[in-house]
Amino acid sequence: MSDAGNRFRTLLGHRLFWPVAVLVVMLAANTVYRPGFLAVELNNGHLYGTPIDILRLSAPLILVALGMTLVISTGGIDLSVGSVCAISGAIACLYISRAPDQDNLVTVLTALAMALGVALVLGAWNGVLVSVIGIQPIIATLILMVAGRGLAQLIAEGQIITINSGPYRAIGLGHLLTLPLAIFIALAAALLVAAFTRRTALGMIVESVGGNREASRLAGIRSGRVVFLVYVVSAACAAIAGFMMTANVSSADGNNTGLWVELDAILAVVIGGTSLAGGRFYLGGTILGALIIQTLTTTVYAMNISPQTALLFKAVVVIAVCLIQAPAFRAKFRRRRAGTPPPPQSSPQRQKEQVPA
Template structure:
């Protein structure tokens, strides 16, 4: 019993289930799933579908954070990726041509990959602090996206492109399936190879890892490439959903939500041990909370406050350190009182 209680993912799961239960109590139809033309619909399915962009970004962020880094540029990369894809589709004679859309997607992902290479270069080769290195693209990226779209919000009507966000495959939203594929592929790459444990070693103790012969530069660089590429895919889903490339709105603040998801999932911002499953739960918590706000009819002006309050509560519930810290603090206070008494005795002596 204590084993379950102590499992890393116990508290994240409790938080997620609690949110779902609260929603269910407030409005029982929250758990209702309907089948229409062999496709699933319902609030839960919407959460899964809408969580896809954040899921992809948070997965990449998990690996970057495991190396002791951070990637603030993911939102900007999403904007660039959307801008590249829609500009190509918009410029083609037939926006619904499957070939055109494929080229647009491939080019957008490649551009995102290159941006990831740039971030990784700054961090692992030049040696700039990750927060500063990725801040460069975070600030400049949206400008680049605006440059690509010529300063307009490029809109297109392309069925194949719209399919990314709103299509269904085997009864499930295609966007959700992209997320699932990313989770599975990343899990295999990290855990079936030695990449995961080497990444953790580099994150926990870079110098010891270097002396042990680990190619830490390549590992760190790879993490940023992965993060950039996943953000590019997330940007495509976002653009597909609104059928437009909006450089100013795509992925705004998503870097912060992704960091939050990673932390909620139990991965420390100090780097090292990471949990892909934890991040997945973290993303679902955030997305469920988002829906809850709509569902409970919280006024939009108050929703950020509501969101913040819930997040603080969740973080406190999950923080083992806080629980230990409170225990240690009371112990320290006791010790200090005792040693003060000892010292008084010495003074008297």
């Protein structure tokens, strides 16, 4: 048993084992409930099916969560991402709605560039509040979270801006190589952030600042600049997510675009294994976390769980995921099953029984 057993234990001990297990269990449960759940079919050169939908719908959350991962890694948090989604969506839609030809590609690109530019300014605002002025991140970004909704309303003059622009809609609903374009955008963003952090020394420096800011400063790291940078990156990610959200429905609603997305994003980051206390971050884990959350949402709809209980259902699953992931909880659980403390080396057998299904 030793070799296979050891390998099994290594697998169990892997950081991403439990999130993957949860995702698999959720997909399996759906398939049991509705056998066609995993079916994907090719229609008009486009792939359709629930798995594709989950990927497409999770794209904005993945984007927001990527930026959030870096912010959280520095020991901060960015509550303003939802508002930034709404503002950037509103600016883009407003510009397009006033253009003579909404299908003009240049018009759309100009709109995106403008909205992205404003988002960068908003990110810089957060960054200055946190790194220069030294306001606690949760408070600093709360300001923009609240004020940003008002700003989005102001831009849209209290209306829902509706547009009819082919190129813009493509951001949310377009296809490329049989798959939704949104998936590629999220994937590109993930690869970009990964390259940006792991191919350079930025990732290590971010983790270092999050792990111990004063020690990092004394090692010659300009901690302030790093902190500033992650808030700007976070806002940029949120802006692109905002384009997707508004493109999906061809309209921008200052009140509802990206509503509560900051909470889902934080959750995705935590499920992915990055500590809220800062330090090590895991981009792969974050993406997995976002997929889990979207799968959960889809499951709620697919299983016809009534809207009144949907959030509660979601909450229960999320609590379960977090608990299963916590080593302290697993140890306690194991000890109780084993009977008296202290636990002997637990066998893989016992751990296997524990997989919830």
